[in-house]
Amino acid sequence: NAGVTQTPKFQVLKTGQSMTLQCAQDMNHNSMYWYRQDPGMGLRLIYYSASEGTTDKGEVPNGYNVSRLNKREFSLRLESAAPSQTSVYFCASSELWGIDTEAFFGQGTRLTVV
């Protein structure tokens, strides 16, 4: 069971470059999320998708876009990377949002913007 798979695991970008972080889950979950993790800041929600075909902004959406490609896949795009976007990015999925259900996280993507 793969669970939640993120690619790539590491990436270095130059300021102004663009890239897409890929995420896929094989648990047939309806909801998927993108978080960023920074030292002392915890996990902050960037965007989420409660179900296929819907996306909503989280706490820190500026500079990012998302696409829920299908039920399995949820991608995060940085159109013009900035040093402030240096972070570890986690994708997660769960069956339903806001109910006592488990969120499953991927292994993370460590992004450095220089």
Added chain:
Amino acid sequence: QQQVKQSPQSLIVQKGGISIINCAYENTAFDYFPWYQQFPGKGPALLIAIRPDVSEKKEGRFTISFNKSAKQFSLHIMDSQPGDSATYFCAASSYTGNQFYFGTGTSLTVIP
């Protein structure tokens, strides 16, 4: 504004000791409080969770204590082991809400 406040930021405990991590919240609509454990280079994973209709939940060496009136909850790790060394996040959500709110994390180191 941090919806869930977590302390301490870091914690060092001797093997066999008790590790205690505290969290506080303001939003009385929160009704689900999970704790996640994260090892270096890995994503967080659910450790234990509680709903506010009970004051305590225990799973093995891990216990959540919940004080609804004080809007506080804590994680207790009994007989702490070096393998428990990880970052711990508390979180909160509501049935009608649309996201989990995570604390800032506690880095736990258990010394052999």
